[in-house]
Amino acid sequence: MTDVTFPLMSGVDGASGVIVTWFVESGDEVTPTTLIAEVAVDKVDADVYPPTSGVITLLAEENTEIRQGTVIAQVT
Amino acid sequence: MTSTLSNKQSLALAVEPEAGKRKLSTAKAMQEAISQRMARDESVFVMGEDVGAYGGIFSSTTGLLDTFGPERVRDTPISESAFIGLGIGPAVEGMRPIVELMFADFFGVCMDQIYNHMAKIHYESGGNVRVPMVLMMAAGGGYSDGAQHSQCLWGTFAHLPGMKVVVPSNPYDAKGLMTAAIESDDPVVFVFHKGVMGLGWMAKNERSIGAVPEEEYVVPIGKARVSREGTDVTIVTISLSVHHSLDVAEKLASEGISVEVIDLRSLVPLDREAIVRSVSKTGRLIVVDEDYQSFGLSGEVIAVVAEHDPTLLKRVSRVCVPDVPIPYAHELEYAVLPTPARIEAAVRDAVAK
Numbered sequence: 001m002t003d004v005t006f007p008l009m010s011g012v013d014g015a016s017g018v019i020v021t022w023f024v025e026s027g028d029e030v031t032p033t034t035l036i037a038e039v040a041v042d043k044v045d046a047d048v049y050p051p052t053s054g055v056i057t058l059l060a061e062e063n064t065e066i067r068q069g070t071v072i073a074q075v076t
Numbered sequence: 077m078t079s080t081l082s083n084k085q086s087l088a089l090a091v092e093p094e095a096g097k098r099k100l101s102t103a104k105a106m107q108e109a110i111s112q113r114m115a116r117d118e119s120v121f122v123m124g125e126d127v128g129a130y131g132g133i134f135s136s137t138t139g140l141l142d143t144f145g146p147e148r149v150r151d152t153p154i155s156e157s158a159f160i161g162l163g164i165g166p167a168v169e170g171m172r173p174i175v176e177l178m179f180a181d182f183f184g185v186c187m188d189q190i191y192n193h194m195a196k197i198h199y200e201s202g203g204n205v206r207v208p209m210v211l212m213m214a215a216g217g218g219y220s221d222g223a224q225h226s227q228c229l230w231g232t233f234a235h236l237p238g239m240k241v242v243v244p245s246n247p248y249d250a251k252g253l254m255t256a257a258i259e260s261d262d263p264v265v266f267v268f269h270k271g272v273m274g275l276g277w278m279a280k281n282e283r284s285i286g287a288v289p290e291e292e293y294v295v296p297i298g299k300a301r302v303s304r305e306g307t308d309v310t311i312v313t314i315s316l317s318v319h320h321s322l323d324v325a326e327k328l329a330s331e332g333i334s335v336e337v338i339d340l341r342s343l344v345p346l347d348r349e350a351i352v353r354s355v356s357k358t359g360r361l362i363v364v365d366e367d368y369q370s371f372g373l374s375g376e377v378i379a380v381v382a383e384h385d386p387t388l389l390k391r392v393s394r395v396c397v398p399d400v401p402i403p404y405a406h407e408l409e410y411a412v413l414p415t416p417a418r419i420e421a422a423v424r425d426a427v428a429k
Contacts, residue, residue: 018276020276020279020280021274021276022101023098023099023285028097035100040276043277045276
């Protein structure tokens with residue numbers, strides 16, 4: 001099982017951000033080239049790709065404040 | 077003088093293939109269409125305000141500078157007349173520029189380049205010189221950007237001969253229409269509503285995220301889509317208003333009101349057959365358009381039906397922006413926009429009589 005974390009975008013301990021869009025659902029097959037999410041900190045966006053291939057389970061909701069570095073999904 | 081059209085390497089692109097499972101936002105779908113085209117065709121380049129490092133203020137060109145470099149992705153000064161002319165020149169020599177005007181509202185400072193040059197060179201040259209250029213721009217309101225940054229204005233471009241005009245509502249159509257626009261040997265005005273881009277900092281409708289094929293394909297310019305089939309009333313609409321109309325149609329279905337939603341996707345050429353076909357079935361027509369009401373798309377759509385057979389129309393109405401500047405104040409702005417509440421009221425009125 002591999003964790004997918006919210007990217008550390010601010011370089012500040014404890015800073016937060018939001019998941020703008022999940023492009024996949026729990027149970028979807030993903031690979032390291034699958035765009036799984038777009039996240040935003042202030043108005044800066046970043047794309048999130050999984051580190052490995054497998055079946056993804058989402059652990060966080062869109063449009064809620066999340067601390068950067070939090071595990072937002074797992075790939076098994 | 078004859079323009080040499082660029083090496084056409086993709087005559088056999090798929091036409092509206094199955095969407096598949098991979099999802100994108102409309103913004104990312106546009107980026108992908110441009111990127112795939114640039115990778116295959118060196119004559120394609122992008123130019124405009126903040127299209128480079130910033131990636132387009134509504135994310136229409138994000139990532140292109142990193143992939144293709146500053147030679148092919150060029151930021152311009154705030155000099156719209158100059159850089160639209162700078163697109164027309166290479167276009168008549170056979171290149172395929174994609175020029176972004178940023179806001180549709182800005183056409184006022186550069187309209188001569190657009191409608192007297194870009195749109196008329198093909199005609200004025202007796203058909204000898206083509207202008208294979210895409211003029212891309214953001215449109216629409218809903219986020220308190222005021223009267224000079226919230227207009228749609230697609231009807232104005234559609235009114236003037238010589239330009240194709242496309243206005244996608246979702247990621248699938250955005251990618252396919254962008255590819256078709258770049259491929260077209262005619263100038264194409266590509267208008268995207270900010271509210272369909274899937275941006276986190278705008279009000280986001282779920283319909284702005286959707287399945288998009290990974291390979292290149294085209295959505296034919298001039299072909300409408302029946303977004304939802306119905307039998308009681310036809311809504312003919314475009315862009316963000318398609319999302320609102322589908323939301324209303326879903327809601328009213330539970331009451332037994334069957335709404336057909338036609339997404340025009342292109343204004344020029346206009347898919348008149350699709351409009352007549354649907355109204356022939358329902359007899360009730362509502363045109364929903366976020367552009368100004370008078371002298372525009374809504375009147376044109378109704379005229380299409382009336383000229384074909386006025387007896388088809390049992391009921392007709394339109395839900396548009398009344399002929400006023402778009403207000404800045406949120407409550408006032410939403411009083412003039414074609415909101416789901418206004419669309420729902422129009423449908424109820426249409427089926428009540």
